[in-house]
Each structure stands twice: as structure tokens, then as C-alpha cells.
Amino acid sequence: MVHLKTDVCKLLGIDYPIIQAGMAGGPTTVELVAAVSEAGGLGTLGAAYMQPSALRQAILAIQSLTSKSFSVNIFAAETKDDFSRLDEVQLALSPFREELGIIDVPSSFQSPDWSAEQFAVCLELGVPVISTAFGCLPPESMARAKSSGVRVLAMVTTVEEARLAERAGVDAIVAQGAEAGGHRSTFSLAEHSMGAQIGLMALVPQVVDAVSVPVIAAGGIVDGRGLVASLALGAQAVQIGTRFLIAKESGAHPVYKQAIFDSTEESTVVTKSFSGRPARGIKNKFIETFEQQCITSLPFPSQNTVTKDIRAAAAKAGNPEFMSLWAGQSTRMLTTEKNAADIVSEIIEEAENLFSPK
Amino acid sequence: MVHLKTDVCKLLGIDYPIIQAGMAGGPTTVELVAAVSEAGGLGTLGAAYMQPSALRQAILAIQSLTSKSFSVNIFAAETKDDFSRLDEVQLALSPFREELGIIDVPSSFQSPDWSAEQFAVCLELGVPVISTAFGCLPPESMARAKSSGVRVLAMVTTVEEARLAERAGVDAIVAQGAEAGGHRSTFSLAEHSMGAQIGLMALVPQVVDAVSVPVIAAGGIVDGRGLVASLALGAQAVQIGTRFLIAKESGAHPVYKQAIFDSTEESTVVTKSFSGRPARGIKNKFIETFEQQCITSLPFPSQNTVTKDIRAAAAKAGNPEFMSLWAGQSTRMLTTEKNAADIVSEIIEEAENLFSPK
Numbered sequence: 001m002v003h004l005k006t007d008v009c010k011l012l013g014i015d016y017p018i019i020q021a022g023m024a025g026g027p028t029t030v031e032l033v034a035a036v037s038e039a040g041g042l043g044t045l046g047a048a049y050m051q052p053s054a055l056r057q058a059i060l061a062i063q064s065l066t067s068k069s070f071s072v073n074i075f076a077a078e079t080k081d082d083f084s085r086l087d088e089v090q091l092a093l094s095p096f097r098e099e100l101g102i103i104d105v106p107s108s109f110q111s112p113d114w115s116a117e118q119f120a121v122c123l124e125l126g127v128p129v130i131s132t133a134f135g136c137l138p139p140e141s142m143a144r145a146k147s148s149g150v151r152v153l154a155m156v157t158t159v160e161e162a163r164l165a166e167r168a169g170v171d172a173i174v175a176q177g178a179e180a181g182g183h184r185s186t187f188s189l190a191e192h193s194m195g196a197q198i199g200l201m202a203l204v205p206q207v208v209d210a211v212s213v214p215v216i217a218a219g220g221i222v223d224g225r226g227l228v229a230s231l232a233l234g235a236q237a238v239q240i241g242t243r244f245l246i247a248k249e250s251g252a253h254p255v256y257k258q259a260i261f262d263s264t265e266e267s268t269v270v271t272k273s274f275s276g277r278p279a280r281g282i283k284n285k286f287i288e289t290f291e292q293q294c295i296t297s298l299p300f301p302s303q304n305t306v307t308k309d310i311r312a313a314a315a316k317a318g319n320p321e322f323m324s325l326w327a328g329q330s331t332r333m334l335t336t337e338k339n340a341a342d343i344v345s346e347i348i349e350e351a352e353n354l355f356s357p358k
Numbered sequence: 359m360v361h362l363k364t365d366v367c368k369l370l371g372i373d374y375p376i377i378q379a380g381m382a383g384g385p386t387t388v389e390l391v392a393a394v395s396e397a398g399g400l401g402t403l404g405a406a407y408m409q410p411s412a413l414r415q416a417i418l419a420i421q422s423l424t425s426k427s428f429s430v431n432i433f434a435a436e437t438k439d440d441f442s443r444l445d446e447v448q449l450a451l452s453p454f455r456e457e458l459g460i461i462d463v464p465s466s467f468q469s470p471d472w473s474a475e476q477f478a479v480c481l482e483l484g485v486p487v488i489s490t491a492f493g494c495l496p497p498e499s500m501a502r503a504k505s506s507g508v509r510v511l512a513m514v515t516t517v518e519e520a521r522l523a524e525r526a527g528v529d530a531i532v533a534q535g536a537e538a539g540g541h542r543s544t545f546s547l548a549e550h551s552m553g554a555q556i557g558l559m560a561l562v563p564q565v566v567d568a569v570s571v572p573v574i575a576a577g578g579i580v581d582g583r584g585l586v587a588s589l590a591l592g593a594q595a596v597q598i599g600t601r602f603l604i605a606k607e608s609g610a611h612p613v614y615k616q617a618i619f620d621s622t623e624e625s626t627v628v629t630k631s632f633s634g635r636p637a638r639g640i641k642n643k644f645i646e647t648f649e650q651q652c653i654t655s656l657p658f659p660s661q662n663t664v665t666k667d668i669r670a671a672a673a674k675a676g677n678p679e680f681m682s683l684w685a686g687q688s689t690r691m692l693t694t695e696k697n698a699a700d701i702v703s704e705i706i707e708e709a710e711n712l713f714s715p716k
Contacts, residue, residue, distance in 0.1 A: 158624055159690060178536060179557035198623045199537035199557035201587060202578030202687035206623050209691065220560030229559060229587035232712055265556045265564050266516055329560035332517060333567065354590055 004227075004351060006236035008172055008214045012129055012151055013069035015040030016348050017227070017237030019174075019216060020244045020340070022073020022131055023182060023326070024048035030058050032249035034065035035340035040348075043340075044071040044131065052117040059125045069128045071153070074118045077134035077277075081111050081302045089306060092295045096286060096322055100313040111301040116141075123148055131155065133185045134277070136168035143169075155185035155218065155239075158196045162207045162215075172214040174239050175200070175207045179220030181242045181328035183279040184270065191296070194270055194278040201233065208234035220330045224350025240347075242328045247340040255320045259284075263331045274311070274324040276303030285321035286310070362585075362709060364594035366530055366572045370487055370509055371427035373398030374706050375585070375595030377532075377574060378602045378698070380431020380489060381540060381684070382406035388416050390607035392423035393698035398706075401698075402429040402489065410475035417483045427486045429511070432476045435492035435635075439469050439660045447664060450653045454644060454680055458671040469659040474499075481506055489513065491543045492635070494526035501527075513543035513576065513597075516554045520565045520573075530572040532597050533558070533565045537578030539600045539686035541637040542628065549654070552628055552636040559591065566592035578688040582708025598705075600686045605698045613678045617642075621689040630654075632669070632682040634661030643679035644668070 006017050018041035022028060025046065033043030045062065047055050055072070062070055090105070097105060119141050122130055130137070130145060131153035137145060145152050146169060154165040155174040162173050164187065176185050177200025186195030198206075200219045208215050217230035218239035230238045244250060246257050263282050270278045273290040277300040281287070290297075297303040314322035338346075364375050376399035380386060383404065391401030403420065405413050413430070420428055448463070455463060477499050480488055488495070488503060489511035495503060503510050504527060512523040513532040520531050522545065534543050535558025544553030556564075558577040566573050575588035576597035588596045602608060604615045617640050625640045631648040632639070635658040639645070648655075655661040672680035696704075 159622065160624070177557050177559060178555075179560040196624050197536075197555075198687050199535050199578050200559040201535060201557065201584060202537040202623055205581065205583050206688065206690045220557050223563065225563050225591045226559060228590040232586040232590055233583050264517065265560055266518075266554050329556050330564065332564045 004348065006214070006231070008216060008236035011171055011214065012042050014042045016344060018042070018344055018347060019071070019237055019239040020044050021182070021218065021239050021241030022046040022071065023241055023245055024073070027245045027250045027252040029249055029251040030061040030065060032244065032247055032251070032340055033062050033070055035249050036244065036344060037066045037068040037070045039341040039344035041344045042069060042071055042129065044073050047072050047118055048075045048133070050114070050118065052114055052121050055118055056121050056125065059121065059127060063125070071129035071131050072122050072127045073131045073133065074115055075134050076115065076132035076136055076154070077300065079111065079113055079301050082299050083109060083302055085296070085298060086306070088295055089298055089303070092290060092293045093307065093310060095289065096310050100310060100317060100319070100322060102309055102313050105309065109302065109305045111305040123150065129153065131174065133183060135187045136165050136170060139168070153216070156207070157184055157186050158198065159206050159210045161187050162211050166211045166213050170213060172216055173207065173211060174216045174218050175203050175235070177203050177217070177219030179329040180218055181268070181280050182326040183275070183277055186278065189277065191299070194272070197270065204230060204233040204235050220328050222330045222333045224347050224354060227347055227351045228354045242331060243334060243343055244340060245327070246334055246337055247343055248337050249340050253315050253318070253323065255318050256323060256325055257337065259320045259325045260327050260331050260334055263327060265329050265332055267331065268327055268329060272297040272303065274304065274307055276300035279324070279326060280328065282325035282327050284323070284325060362706065364572070364589070366574060366594035369529055369572065370400050372400045374702060376400070376702055376705060377429070377595055377597040378402050379576065379597050379599030380404040380429065381599055381603055382431070385603045385608045385610040387607055387609040388419040388423060390602065390605055390609070390698055391420050391428055393607050394602065394702060395424045395426040395428045397699040397702035399702045400427060400429055400487065402431050405430050405476055406433045406491070408472070408476070410472055410479050413476055414479050414483065417479065417485060421483070429487035429489050430480050430485045431489045431491065432473055433492050434473065434490035434494055434512070435658065437469065437471055437659050439467070440657050441467060441660055443654070443656060444664070446653055447656055447661070450648060450651045451665065451668060453647065454668050458668065458675060458677070458680060460667055460671050463667070467660065467663045469663040481508065487511065489532065491541060493545045494523050494528060497526070511574070514565070515542055515544050516556065517564050517568045519545050520569050524569045524571050528571060530574055531565065531569060532574045532576050533561050533593070535561050535575070535577030537687040538576055539626070539638050540684040541633065541635055544636065547635065549657070552630070555628065562588065562591040562593050578686050580688045580691045582705050582712060585705055585709045586712045600689060601692060601701055602698060603685070604692055604695055605701055606695050607698050611673050611676070611681065613676050614681060614683055615695065617678045617683045618685050618689050618692055621685060623687050623690055625689065626685055626687060630661065632662065632665055634658035637682070637684060638686065640683035640685050642681070642683060
């Protein structure tokens with residue numbers, strides 16, 4: 001019999017096997033993180049793009065709102081800026097800037113790499129769980145985290161990446177199916193590759209069979225059915241993004257939330273056009289126009305840095321056509337904003353009903 | 359509580375909610391179909407490319423081997439040959455023919471459309487279940503099937519297609535996740551589209567919520583974990599292809615079976631290069647070389663007709679690099695040839711164990 005009280009709950013210090021995904025760039029307010037943790041799940045601060053000083057403030061705020069376990073998600077890619085094709089990409093982006101009325105375009109760019117400082121802040125402030133995308137913590141950081149009692153998670157998209165994560169010393173692995181919204185967590189990405197896109201139904205049991213550490217299922221899960229299905233496949237918890245992105249406490253822009261309510265399972269595509277790394281989001285004018293021009297994006301994080309002013313101006317104007325509308329493939333099931341606590345309790349109640357005799 | 363004895367079992371006249379997928383082109387021997395049905399599942403003859411006379415013989419052979427329920431799968435696409443770009447495609451195919459030593463290349467082609475006669479044979483011989491890919495039976499055939507007591511299934515890849523199928527009168531819907539091997543069952547396909555690729559974990563609950571007829575989950579399911587997960591998502595049965603393709607009774611070429619054993623979850627791609635319709639198969643020299651040339655395939659079924667001699671010569675030579683190696687994304691879990699009956703009983707036993715208290 002599959003059970004809701006899994007070893008992962010004990011490992012992460014939570015009541016229910018529900019992890020709120022670490023969506024970077026705004027949705028994971030301190031209120032959302034604290035509310036999910038207070039409700040018995042694991043709230044996660046999507047800290048990838050946060051300055052270390054802002055991260056410090058956010059962690060302190062979360063700790064003032066809850067004494068429960070929570071997580072901070074950071075990027076673990078080896079990143080190096082490459083602006084060698086900046087001119088052609090800027091030319092492709094100029095129609096967007098024109099439409100949005102952006103006049104001051106910086107002529108040189110540099111992407112910050114705060115990951116080492118972000119990690120140091122997490123360790124200093126006693127963050128209970130650290131999770132990474134795009135790879136694992138560097139060996140030295142991993143050793144420090146483990147010796148400090150921090151639980152470490154890494155998100156993977158293939159069996160091979162799961163094995164790498166296990167060897168790197170993670171406590172549990174998040175298996176990210178192709179259904180998932182946002183960035184694909186692909187570790188090593190060839191220039192013309194969109195990364196592996198393995199459906200969760202296929203990925204989870206193959207990862208479970210390959211590693212000894214617990215597996216957490218991610219991608220397209222929004223309700224108790226998805227939770228029970230994941231447990232049946234051998235996962236010990238689920239990680240849920242899009243459903244928490246439309247929570248009342250989420251910092252996602254109102255037009256972004258509305259775009260999710262208006263979308264279907266067919267609305268999303270995987271694109272490199274916003275950041276240089278493949279990510280699943282709702283098709284809009286930005287993605288379609290950029291991809292029609294057949295210009296290869298700059299690599300991550302350079303593309304992300306160069307498109308930042310466009311996304312910021314679009315958000316300011318409330319124009320979803322030029323924002324990155326990350327979302328998974330289950331958005332038909334998402335119809336209303338709810339409190340994070342209600343989302344957690346609804347999922348658990350539905351899962352428990354699936355276990356009980358009719 | 360989810361149960362293995364679902365309404366779909368009653369509807370289709372089977373003991374267990376396991377449907378062997380109708381893999382066209384050789385794997386579904388009469389022995390495989392009969393063995394699956396004898397074991398309590400629903401064997402399916404993949405009849406799409408069969409001449410009506412051969413189909414008649416096969417159905418009679420199945421009926422001599424089992425008195426249990428079985429299914430015949432046919433294509434329901436509105437097909438029209440289009441060889442207007444034949445010359446450029448033939449040029450792209452010529453290196454393959456050279457490597458395989460093919461000398462006699464037909465200069466004109468025509469794709470047979472046997473679907474009406476195939477349907478008539480099924481009806482005449484009392485086939486209990488008819489399933490379709492690429493669309494539903496035409497209205498007149500649907501009416502005749504229903505009035506004859508035949509159960510009708512259609513495979514869909516989106517909620518919209520599921521609604522079309524329900525309105526067309528099907529008794530149950532097969533929801534095909536992106537994980538599935540073989541042809542995507544996309545109904546209406548734009549020239550440059552690869553069709554919707556929704557992961558099964560996202561597709562099943564959204565289809566279940568949208569239609570009243572029972573839903574059967576397909577794509578990446580190979581064991582009891584996948585069966586229980588599908589039932590938790592709201593499906594009432596699973597359709598399994600690749601695992602039966604490597605059954606002892608399967609007619610798949612030995613090198614094809616070996617390619618599946620040697621593959622991982624990362625081995626497959628969705629390609630139009632063999633048939634003109636998107637289908638998931640193991641990457642090989644044919645797919646990679648054809649796609650590198652950036653020549654759009656002819657539409658279905660013309661591309662299929664034009665590449666037929668290449669696939670036949672490759673099969674004769676035992677050369678997997680030029681065969682269509684359709685397979686889903688769960689092949690790491692497939693390691694040995696087994697009898698179809700053992701496959702069915704293993705899946706059921708594993709599923710029952712997942713239901714029982716530990």
C-alpha cells in the first residue's frame with residue numbers, strides 16, 4: 001500500500017509529501033513559502049535571481065513567519081557569459097523594444113553570478129533544505145551543507161543525471177518530467193539541444209530503479225490524483241509549481257495568473273528564447289516572433305540578461321505577450337486563485353479519498 | 359480506492375484492464391493477440407497496413423486460437439497522396455538506398471487505402487472491438503459498428519480530440535501521452551507541426567475531467583506501477599505497446615527487439631521521416647541523416663509509401679539503422695523477452711501488491 005507519510009516527509013521535516021517548487025523571479029514571495037510550510041508542505045524560495053542581501057532579508061522574513069522547515073532553490077550551472085553574437089540577437093529583439101517603447105538599451109551586459117554568496121547566506125541563516133537546478137552543489141559546498149545538517153535536493157531530467165546527483169551526495173532527487181513548467185533542469189546542455197524531455201510517467205520508475213536515495217516527482221502534478229499516481233510510480237513526494245504560482249500569496253503578475261487560467265494543455269512550448277536555457281511556458285508573441293527569426297539564442301545566462309529589460313517593461317505595462325509565462329501542461333485543471341493552505345489541504349484530502357474504500 | 363476490475367473491463371469483455379496496443383507493421387502476430395486475450399487482457403491486431411484478404415485470414419486465425427475478446431486497430435485519417443515534392447525526397451533517400459544496395463527504385467508510387475474494406479471485414483467476422491488512430495470511424499461506419507454491438511475506441515492526444523471522439527460516439531477513449539512509442543494519434547496535422555505532446559501525467563486527468571466515456575491511459579506504461587498510477591489519475595485501463603513488442607510472440611524483428619533492450623529513456627525522438635506523420639522511435643542513422651538534410655517529409659501516407667523499400671531492405675539485412683524502431687520512453691525497464699501471458703500476470707501481480715497493505 002502506498003502511504004502519504006513517506007520517508008521524505010521525515011527527511012525534510014514536513015507533514016505532507018508536497019514540495020512547492022522554487023520558481024525564480026517573483027512568484028515565491030515569503031508569504032507563499034511560509035504559508036506552504038505552515039500548511040505542512042515544504043515552501044521553497046526561488047532565489048536564483050536574488051541578490052545575496054535580498055536573499056538574506058527574505059530568509060529572515062520567512063523565519064519570522066514560520067518555525068517550520070522550508071527550502072531555498074538556487075541554480076548550480078557552471079555559467080559563463082557569451083555575448084559574441086549579441087548584435088544579431090539585439091536586432092531580433094529590437095521590434096519588441098519598439099513595441100514596448102523601450103528607449104534606453106544598454107550596450108554592454110554582464111550576468112551576475114551570486115550562487116556562492118547565496119549558498120553562504122543559506123548556510124549562515126540555517127536554511128533547513130537547499131535545492132538546486134541545472135546541476136548539484138559544488139563538492140566543497142555539498143560537504144559543508146551535509147556537515148551542517150542541511151538537506152540537499154537536486155532536480156534531474158534523466159536517469160544519468162539522477163546517478164550524478166546521487167554520487168554528488170544529495171539526500172533526495174527531484175525527477176522533472178517533460179510536463180513541468182519553467183526551466184528544464186538539464187545538467188549539461190549542447191548548443192542546439194533542448195535537453196531530454198521524458199514524460200513523468202516514464203521518468204519516475206526508471207529513476208527510482210536506478211538510485212537508492214528517495215525520488216520526488218515533478219511536472220504536471222496539480223491535485224491528489226497526481227500525488228497518488230506519483231507515489232504508485234515509486235516517488236515519495238511531489239513537487240508542484242504552477243498550482244502554487246496561482247496561489248493568492250504568489251507574487252506572479254495578475255496578467256500572468258490570468259494567462260494560466262486562460263490556457264489549456266496545448267498552450268505551452270519549450271523555448272530558449274527568454275533565457276538561453278530550455279524552459280516551458282505559454283506561447284506568446286515574444287516566443288513566436290523570436291523563434292520565427294531562426295536566430296539561436298545566446299547561451300544561458302547571457303540571453304536572460306539581454307532580455308531582462310523587455311520582460312520588465314512588459315510586466316510594468318501588464319502585457320503578457322512579452323513576459324515569460326512559465327507553466328506546466330496541466331493548466332486546464334487550474335481555474336481559481338486559492339490560499340496556499342487550501343491548496344495543500346485539498347490535495348491531501350483528495351489523495352486520502354483515493355486511498356479509502358469507496 | 360482504485361480497483362483493477364473497472365467498467366472498461368466489462369465494456370470490452372476482459373478480465374484485466376490491460377490493452378495490448380495495435381502496433382502496425384508486423385509485431386502483432388495472431389499468436390501475440392490471442393495470447394494477450396487468453397491471459398485476460400485485450401489483444402489487438404495492428405491491421406493498418408494489412409490487405410483486406412490478409413486481415414481476414416488473421417482475424418480467422420485469432421478466432422481459432424481464442425474465444426475471448428480482442429480488438430483490431432485501423433487508421434482513420436483522411437489520407438490523400440501528395441508526391442509533388444517526390445524528387446527532393448528521393449534525392450534525400452538515395453544515400454540510404456545506396457548503402458543498402460537497393461537498385462530497383464520505383465519511379466511512381468500510390469498508397470493503398472484499405473480502411474473501408476478493413477472495416478467491412480471486421481464487421482463481417484464479428485470482431486468484438488475496433489480501435490482507430492488519427493481520428494474516429496466515419497459517421498456511417500460508426501453507426502454500423504454501434505448497431506452491430508462492436509465496441510469502438512479512438513486514440514487521442516489532446517482534450518479537444520477527446521471531445522471530438524466522444525461526440526463521434528466512441529465507447530472509450532485512449533489518451534496517448536507524449537511518452538508513447540509509434541505514431542502520435544494527432545487527428546488534424548498542420549504541415550510543419552509535430553502534433554501535441556502532452557505528458558500522460560498531465561493528459562489523463564484533463565481528459566477524464568472533459569468527457570463522460572471511460573479513459574484508457576497509453577504511453578510509457580510497462581508495469582504494475584504504471585497501471586496503478588493510471589488508475590489513480592482516473593483512467594480505467596492502460597494500453598501497453600513497447601512491452602508487448604518485445605514479447606516472445608511478437609513479430610518484431612530480432613534486431614528491433616535488441617535495439618529496445620539496448621536503449622534508454624533518452625534514446626527516442628519524434629520524427630516524421632519514416633511516414634510523414636510524427637512517431638516516436640529510437641534514433642538511428644535514417645532519422646538523423648534525413649533530418650540533417652532539412653527536407654520536409656512528404657505528407658502521410660506518401661512518405662511511408664516512398665520509404666517502404668528502404669525499411670524492407672534494412673529488415674532483410676538485419677540492419678537497425680534504416681528500420682523504423684518505434685518505442686516509448688520507458689525502455690530501461692525492458693530487459694528480457696517473455697511470454698505475453700507472463701507479461702500480463704506480472705503487471706497484475708505488481709499492481710495488486712501496490713494495493714495491498716505492506
